[in-house]
Amino acid sequence: MTASTWLGNAVLPEPPKELLGPLGVPEKTLMAPGPSNASNRVRHALQHPLLGHLHPEMCQLMDEVKAGIQYAFQTKNRLTLAISASGHGGMEACLGNILELGETVLIARCGLWGERAANMAIRIGAHVEFLDTEPGVAFTLEELEAAVKRHRPTVVFVVHAESSTGMKQPLQGVGDIVHRYGGLLIVDTVASIGGESFYADAWGVDAVYTGSQKVLGAPPGITPVTFSPAAEKKIFQRKTQVPVYYWDMTILGDYWSCFGKSTRVYHHTISATLIYGLREALAQLAEERLPNSWARHAAAAMRLEKRLAARGLEFFISNPENRLRTIISVKVPPGIDWKLVTQRAMKKYKVEIGGGLGPTVGKIFRIGLMGVNADSEHVDRVWEAFNDGLKYARTAKL
Amino acid sequence: MTASTWLGNAVLPEPPKELLGPLGVPEKTLMAPGPSNASNRVRHALQHPLLGHLHPEMCQLMDEVKAGIQYAFQTKNRLTLAISASGHGGMEACLGNILELGETVLIARCGLWGERAANMAIRIGAHVEFLDTEPGVAFTLEELEAAVKRHRPTVVFVVHAESSTGMKQPLQGVGDIVHRYGGLLIVDTVASIGGESFYADAWGVDAVYTGSQKVLGAPPGITPVTFSPAAEKKIFQRKTQVPVYYWDMTILGDYWSCFGKSTRVYHHTISATLIYGLREALAQLAEERLPNSWARHAAAAMRLEKRLAARGLEFFISNPENRLRTIISVKVPPGIDWKLVTQRAMKKYKVEIGGGLGPTVGKIFRIGLMGVNADSEHVDRVWEAFNDGLKYARTAKL
Incomplete structure (x- = not known):
């Protein structure tokens, strides 16, 4: 039984080649505003x-x-x-x-x-x-x-x-x-x-x-x-x-x-x-219970914010009370091409950092600290990737 | 840090007990009109x-x-x-x-x-x-x-x-x-x-x-x-x-x-x-190609229909040209409680067979032959479960 017995030339001749290879999915650390990694x-x-x-x-x-x-x-x-x-x-x-x-x-x-x-x-x-x-x-x-x-x-x-x-x-x-x-x-x-x-x-x-x-x-x-x-x-x-x-x-x-x-x-x-x-x-x-999960996210956010502040970066949300613990937004420093930073983080560390969205495009970075990624290990990893990205972007600019 | 530091008594006191046990998912052969089993x-x-x-x-x-x-x-x-x-x-x-x-x-x-x-x-x-x-x-x-x-x-x-x-x-x-x-x-x-x-x-x-x-x-x-x-x-x-x-x-x-x-x-x-x-x-x-998949579903349907016909069951769709190859519908024989049949098939064989839906509730059985379930092995399995269910329903009635 061939395709032509069914409806002649109306049948698309061949199945798509793209589908005849294996499924490819890389492992990344998702620390943009979501999705985050699943456990x-x-x-x-x-x-x-x-x-x-x-x-x-x-x-x-x-x-x-x-x-x-x-x-x-x-x-x-x-x-x-x-x-x-x-x-x-x-x-x-x-x-x-x-x-x-x-x-x-x-x-x-x-x-x-x-x-x-x-x-x-x-x-x-x-x-x-x-x-x-x-x-x-x-x-x-x-x-x-x-x-x-x-x-x-x-x-x-x-x-x-x-x-x-x-x-x-x-x-x-x-x-x-x-x-x-x-x-x-x-x-x-x-x-x-x-x-x-x-x-x-x-x-x-x-x-x-x-x-x-x-x-x-x-x-x-x-x-x-x-x-x-x-x-x-x-x-x-x-x-x-x-x-x-x-x-x-x-x-x-x-x-x-x-x-x-x-x-x-x-x-x-x-x-x-x-x-x-x-x-x-x-x-x-x-199992973790809500208050513990909230506290874990707060601790991760504090750890990251300390590093960002020590690096002289400026938070986008001026009132600290209104800063999310799940998404940390910092301003793109003057003279930095934000895309170079996030691209470097992805390429070298497989870490995703977000840029702005809607009214904040080009103005901020957004770092997600959510779910399994809200712990000190992930904070250190994203910080390393981000900091290296900033350095790289400055160099690339020169 | 406890729940009470956040908002006192407004917090639901305990996480739900239902969620503190493991996830339970049995393996079933899904031969109702869908979902079918995934490969x-x-x-x-x-x-x-x-x-x-x-x-x-x-x-x-x-x-x-x-x-x-x-x-x-x-x-x-x-x-x-x-x-x-x-x-x-x-x-x-x-x-x-x-x-x-x-x-x-x-x-x-x-x-x-x-x-x-x-x-x-x-x-x-x-x-x-x-x-x-x-x-x-x-x-x-x-x-x-x-x-x-x-x-x-x-x-x-x-x-x-x-x-x-x-x-x-x-x-x-x-x-x-x-x-x-x-x-x-x-x-x-x-x-x-x-x-x-x-x-x-x-x-x-x-x-x-x-x-x-x-x-x-x-x-x-x-x-x-x-x-x-x-x-x-x-x-x-x-x-x-x-x-x-x-x-x-x-x-x-x-x-x-x-x-x-x-x-x-x-x-x-x-x-x-x-x-x-x-x-x-x-x-x-x-990989299989459409005409081969169509032919496989047609062969499975023919195999099941032969058995159903030999058993003296009546198809719901009178015109054979209009019978789906993916869902075979047969009338519930007189005097049979259809629920006893499908319940028996599920309980003894872990095989799901469908009853009617909408205008056909109580009137028909619907057997799905879809995807990985459209082969002779699955036809034989669903037939055994269905036939045993019919026998059981007759006995249960006596």
Whole structure:
């Protein structure tokens, strides 16, 4: 039986040559703002045999993952699950479930991710208002209250860890203000959960998502989310259907058994592989415990910051309180071509260091200290690569 | 440093106990309509170290995956890529990119998936018309033409492999009719690509997606799609933005380097892990070559059908031409509790056999012969498990 017996010349003559060689994947130390490296335990978990999306063993794993996500977010929300998509899918799912056509969303914008959220909200048909600060500068509670008072938003969107600048937005008190004016609070924690303290319930966060591939150290492609009872109520009282089936929480919540019903409803085929990886990543976090993980990330950040400061480098975030422990951003010194630095680090050390992103392109370096990479050994390794890169860039310039 | 130093009693006191035990994953033979088992080669690939979403090695792997998808779909479309979501995401991405508010979509409905597509199209604000046949019965070209003539749809949506019934919809001539009346053709091939002959270009298919976890044997969570030049033109001439950022092809196509530009644009963080698995699955298909894979699936189906017929079982799809080679559907014999059969097969043989879905619940069994499970050894294994299950169900009934 040959191809021509099936449909003559319409068949592409040959399979692609690119696919006839072996898979090539180098080992690198990923210390840009993510993905970070996965632990051996997580990597080993990925090769387990596949399971069906409704097998009892899969349902049990989903329950374990749910408990792990509740722990990571510090919440008791029943509507807690993982979306089968990247962090951007989590952002769009939170906005798409809670926001409706014509409603107002107030977006705190001081980097790339607030901008991205606006892009998504506009597609929903929402009315977008901004609470603008300079890239790398947090808003104050007073500024927030003034903006909320003025725009009376249905939703306020805040980025906890603005990875494009390395800034941490303090969240204590934010939920109170948003709720006082009848709104709901969505928070992006893609780059913070596990590495920075975060309390969804205590801080009054109504919807939050994080990245699997950052501090948690699982593969990308699956995104933990949680919704407060108030957010859940809003979702079920929508005047219109959630515009996207794929992340409609009224159905997805049934698949994840969030609403206390006895049977699960098929929604989509979840990735067993990604569930295995996320389960093990969350299990590692549960074993270490959150306060220890936060402390480990803080210690790594301090160790690196000391070296950077001693070298005379300037931090991009001027207020030390607002510097992320998971992503350290330093200004590119005058006269240095930042690309030479990161290229050298990759070439000679196989260490990835990030440049800027969005408003910070060309202006800063971003060094990720996340998950298994947040320890003194990795700090020393990235410091050596970075310092050598800086020297090299100066020489190359001469 | 203890939890209480961070935020007192607001901290959940203990990490979840469920996560403090080891990961448990049994090995099963997955012969329901999917997911099917992954090969050892694919499973091994999954544990490779993570790479960044724009690393040159990742870009090369994405190019390899793109070439493999073009081969699998038999297309030269440049807008060919994989969406970071399950097959349902592929369905919604195809509809969401091509359809706009107020446009008409004609959906061929003879099982669950046409129904699901309607659910998604309604959320887009499209006007939905149906070309209805009985579950398991294909439409004829005459029926299609009459419906297209009447409704003048912007898009016609057809399921090639209706996994809820085991039916294959012949596609030769369908594109011609759709195009003659100015429409575009979207085809769901989630359960067919690699196991049933399919020619996107020769058949005039404008948008098509398939499942990674069915015949291809990769993990779920990443979905191959392709768009014809006509579909691409429609997407770029939309009056409104694609309603969902996450699968907006005008941006995603730049990330996958589909439009011939020299630089890739960051869109989302792709799952390196799933790319490794899909790359190896597509490489296996390229090595075997499509006609050989089609022939292997046909041979496996014939072997199983012979046994089923000899046992006096009745096929659900009355026209043999329309029976899928990847999913064999047989009627539940009178007096048999289908659940006893599938439960016995799982318990005693660790073999998964499917029951009905949507319109066929309780009426049929569905046996998947996909990917590595489409060979005589697996046919014999599933037959033994199924036959024993039938005997058991009869006895249990007495």
